[in-house]
Amino acid sequence: MNCFDRLKKAFSSFTEKISNKLEEKKEEIKETERPSGPPQEPVVTSDTQVPEQDQTPKRETTELKPEQRIADQAVQNSENVQRREDRKFDLFGFIRYKEIKEEDVSDLIDELRFELLEDDVSLEVTEKILEDLKRNLVGKKVSRKENLEQLIHESLKKSLKDILKKNYIEKDVVETIKTSKKPFVVMFFGVNGVGKTTTIAKFAMLLKKSGLSVIIAASDTFRAAAQEQLAVHASKLEVPLVKGKYGGDPASVAFDAIQSAKSRGIDAVLIDTAGRMHTDKDLVEELRRLVRIAKPNLKVLVLDSLAGNDALKQAEYFEKAVGYDFVILTKVDADAKGGIALSLAYELGKPVMYLGMGQDYDSLVKFNPDWFTERLLS
């Protein structure tokens, strides 16, 4: 073998070694690229053929694994379903519900204004109540099936009840007297002819029926026949009465009655007073003095429901003059709706405790806001 043949043989063995090494390396690379675990779907690589018309960016679609694409598709589908549902809901909502507009309620509100004014609710209070009502209704979504007129009536009824219940005294005075120290003193006042004397007689009857003993102080020494009128009631009811001299001091009559109640262990003293208005300056001063001396546990303003808006003026006046705990509204049986109760509660925050419903002794009934509201809107 010449040197040329030896050189050729060495070169061939060298190339064979190189080729073997290359084969080994290839195998190694394949081994490292193969994913571990169970066999999976082939990975889509950038070498995968993409149809020409597919305009979606290659990187995004091609680099996603199938399970991720399935999950994305599911999310997409559910979003589409939700959007369709929303559109359906909007459509059904529009069919089933409507928003109350101002023009829908204005005619009915005008009717209610008329109704409330006829019931003797003051103009100011009527306007305020209807303004509140409008504010609550306009813009509200209601079922198209709903009767708007009925809805407005129900809303008004609710707001009237709320007003009347705001300062409403649930506990009956009779119960308060039963559980209080003897004698319990109640003073009645109001303008002439509202029904004070009759109301005192009715109240005495109420207490007697509840097993309480009563004495009446005829402190109206101003009007000529007032004491005689009260004496007639007292005798019919078999209740003791303390009288004074005509033109005498009303405070001393009240004082005598309280002393008598103390010594005889009587439960309640009811004090009648002369009717007066703000023009009777002396009588107002006298009433203040009477309050100072008798120190009544309760001061009661008697108002005539037939007096309409005048009754509200009286209520304001007596509140300033001496103040009072509650109102008894008389003559409610005489075709008066008694809207004054609403004005009283709204304007002055004063509750009505009893209603005079006739001339009989047992016609004094406890005020009930629910019943009264029904009556107002009947």
Ligand SMILES: Nc1nc2c(ncn2[C@@H]2O[C@H](COP(=O)(O)OP(=O)(O)OP(=O)(O)O)[C@@H](O)[C@H]2O)c(=O)[nH]1
């Ligand atoms: N229908 C009806 N009449 C009543 C009621 N309460 C009082 N009256 C009548 O109203 C009139 C006046 O009642 P009085 O009790 O005398 O009134 P007053 O407030 O004491 O009057 P003065 O003593 O003048 O201040 C009488 O005819 C009573 O019978 C009532 O609830 N219903």
